[in-house]
Amino acid sequence: MEAASITSGERGLLTRSPLARLPDRALKWGLTVLAALILALIVYFFIRLIGQARPAFSKEGVFGFIFGNNWNPEAGHFGALPLVVGTLITSALALLMGVPVAVATALFTTELCPARARGALTVLVELLAAVPSVVYGLWGIFFLAPKLKGPEQWVADRLSLIPFIGGGAVTIPNYFIAGLVLAIMILPIVSAISREVMATVPFDQKEAALGLGATRWEMIRIAVLPYCRSGIVGGAMLGLGRAIGETIAITIVIGDATRLGHHLFNQGYSLAAVVANEFGEAEGTHRAALFAAGLVLFVLTLIVNIIARVIVNRSARKSFRGPTAGARAEGGGVTLVDAAAGV
Amino acid sequence: MAATIVALIPLFLILYYLVHKGLGAWKPTFFTTDPTGNTFFGGAHIGGIKSAILGTIEMVALAAAISIPIGIGVAVWLVEYGRDSWFANTVRFFTDVMTGVPSIVFGLFVYIVLIVGTGSTYAGYKGSIALALLMLPIVTRAGEVVLLLVPNSLRESALALGAPRWRVIGSVVLPTALPGLLTGMLLAVARAAGETAPLLFTAAAANATSLNLGDFMNSLPVQIYNDITKPTTAVVERAWGAALTLVLMILILNMAARLLARRNRLA
Numbered sequence: 024m025e026a027a028s029i030t031s032g033e034r035g036l037l038t039r040s041p042l043a044r045l046p047d048r049a050l051k052w053g054l055t056v057l058a059a060l061i062l063a064l065i066v067y068f069f070i071r072l073i074g075q076a077r078p079a080f081s082k083e084g085v086f087g088f089i090f091g092n093n094w095n096p097e098a099g100h101f102g103a104l105p106l107v108v109g110t111l112i113t114s115a116l117a118l119l120m121g122v123p124v125a126v127a128t129a130l131f132t133t134e135l136c137p138a139r140a141r142g143a144l145t146v147l148v149e150l151l152a153a154v155p156s157v158v159y160g161l162w163g164i165f166f167l168a169p170k171l172k173g174p175e176q177w178v179a180d181r182l183s184l185i186p187f188i189g190g191g192a193v194t195i196p197n198y199f200i201a202g203l204v205l206a207i208m209i210l211p212i213v214s215a216i217s218r219e220v221m222a223t224v225p226f227d228q229k230e231a232a233l234g235l236g237a238t239r240w241e242m243i244r245i246a247v248l249p250y251c252r253s254g255i256v257g258g259a260m261l262g263l264g265r266a267i268g269e270t271i272a273i274t275i276v277i278g279d280a281t282r283l284g285h286h287l288f289n290q291g292y293s294l295a296a297v298v299a300n301e302f303g304e305a306e307g308t309h310r311a312a313l314f315a316a317g318l319v320l321f322v323l324t325l326i327v328n329i330i331a332r333v334i335v336n337r338s339a340r341k342s343f344r345g346p347t348a349g350a351r352a353e354g355g356g357v358t359l360v361d362a363a364a365g366v
Numbered sequence: 367m368a369a370t371i372v373a374l375i376p377l378f379l380i381l382y383y384l385v386h387k388g389l390g391a392w393k394p395t396f397f398t399t400d401p402t403g404n405t406f407f408g409g410a411h412i413g414g415i416k417s418a419i420l421g422t423i424e425m426v427a428l429a430a431a432i433s434i435p436i437g438i439g440v441a442v443w444l445v446e447y448g449r450d451s452w453f454a455n456t457v458r459f460f461t462d463v464m465t466g467v468p469s470i471v472f473g474l475f476v477y478i479v480l481i482v483g484t485g486s487t488y489a490g491y492k493g494s495i496a497l498a499l500l501m502l503p504i505v506t507r508a509g510e511v512v513l514l515l516v517p518n519s520l521r522e523s524a525l526a527l528g529a530p531r532w533r534v535i536g537s538v539v540l541p542t543a544l545p546g547l548l549t550g551m552l553l554a555v556a557r558a559a560g561e562t563a564p565l566l567f568t569a570a571a572a573n574a575t576s577l578n579l580g581d582f583m584n585s586l587p588v589q590i591y592n593d594i595t596k597p598t599t600a601v602v603e604r605a606w607g608a609a610l611t612l613v614l615m616i617l618i619l620n621m622a623a624r625l626l627a628r629r630n631r632l633a
Contacts, residue, residue: 039530050532054443057436058457065460068475075478127369144370146624151377153620155560157587158609161594162380165602207376214373261466268468270563275594295470302567317474321467328466332459
């Protein structure tokens with residue numbers, strides 16, 4: 024850009040020969056094609072996935088596929104309701120348990136804790152994101168599930184009057200354990216985004232609140248939280264996207280029920296888990312049905328992620344020109360790590 | 367305060383259990399033998415995790431070789447050429463959205479294109495491509511953040527000295543941003559190393575060590591996943607040992623990335 028504006032004045036002296044400008048052009052167009060390729064890739068995959076899933080939809084109908092409560096590949100029944108609901112229940116549980124903890128953690132690290140501990144705490148919370156999904160599954164099924172069976176049964180007995188929660192016997196892989204493991208897994212991303220948004224709260228506003236005699240907690244309530252609300256919501260939505268798409272950990276801890284579980288502590292199934300579990304030996308319509316499950320999953324995460332991105336981008340733009348400006352203001356290191364962690 | 371403690375409890379529990387259970391499985395032969403596939407008799411017959419470690423390293427290395435040049439290329443385009451144009455913003459947006467696509471869906475894509483599409487079977491390099499798709503948005507977004515930190519004055523001085531754009535990018539922008547770019551790459555590699563879902567039906571699983579990426583290939587996450595579903599305690603113990611190995615590999619990559627980020631002059 025800059026070079027072009029100089030050359031426009033003194034042509035003969037400063038313009039490069041066409042040959043010398045060739046590498047520049049090649050680089051520019053090469054990179055543009057590369058960028059366009061990413062868009063093309065997503066669209067191409069989407070179309071191919073629909074093509075592969077079509078036999079299942081034509082057999083059950085789009086509606087019958089999504090809302091049929093019977094997933095029984097041997098008998099040729101492909102109703103994905105148990106899967107869809109399993110995905111939604113576990114993700115909702117993850118949000119309920121994970122988001123409050125994540126936001127409180129972010130508040131603590133940005134507002135309350137001594138500056139010296141801040142870096143260490145941030146790193147520790149982010150280490151949760153470094154643990155692979157399969158290890159969460161391993162830990163969830165061999166440690167968490169057996170340890171929590173007693174307490175779960177206690178809760179189920181106490182709340183036996185409330186439908187969908189209490190009443191029945193606790194089975195070992197169940198919705199609740201899956202939701203709990205997911206809550207732990209989405210903690211780092213939700214807390215990282217909340218932290219980033221909280222760092223954008225103008226200093227004057229916080230000082231003003233404190234100057235009016237507010238305590239720390241009142242300052243957080245009147246100055247920090249209202250300012251960050253949309254950012255936190257966006258972060259939670261991104262967490263939701265993660266929770267919906269999480270595969271291996273959930274496959275291990277949710278079980279493989281072919282119908283909807285009757286209550287929270289029953290075995291379930293999820294869209295991602297069914298693909299991971301059954302794809303290896305699936306044939307014909309069964310395989311198409313699994314592609315269809317993948318397609319539903321893809322569309323679900325796409326919608327959630329698009330909404331989340333719009334919210335996060337908008338709330339970041341409120342005070343800066345974009346998330347990248349936020350990175351500059353915060354000082355690089357940690358934000359870069361966040362960005363690389365897929366935040 | 368309490369919330370932070372609640373948040374960190376799982377981390378400590380997981381790490382404690384990993385070390386506690388995993389160290390028991392670490393014997394000298396654990397790293398030098400392949401799994402035998404004979405899980406029924408248990409004990410010493412089940413073998414170690416050599417093929418899984420090597421498979422993970424090979425596949426992740428190829429995935430990095432594919433995704434890093436493309437990812438950095440797109441990042442350079444976004445910062446140097448695309449900037450705030452609507453097309454650049456669209457690419458940026460979809461790269462963000464791509465980070466949220468479930469990893470198992472990437473596995474399905476690769477299966478459709480490279481296995482159904484070509485009528486062939488599982489292979490290590492197909493697993494690498496699935497991992498590369500997963501890494502691509504991470505490398506791109508991290509790269510963009512770093513490239514934006516390169517001061518504009520550096521670019522302008524180089525241009526004023528008469529350097530063409532490609533020289534400015536190659537000799538000024540990229541070298542300045544190198545430590546930060548490396549951080550992003552290492553984190554993407556760490557993320558890919560722990561993924562199971564994209565490998566399940568692209569690289570499958572195998573027992574024998576293979577140096578040929580065209581073969582079926584074993585990997586640590588898939589080995590752990592398969593071992594969990596086996597009933598014998600010895601096999602589950604191997605899963606803990608393999609999990610400890612995997613987590614250590616990933617933690618080392620993470621720590622290296624963080625050290626590099628700290629040394630980054632731009633930050």
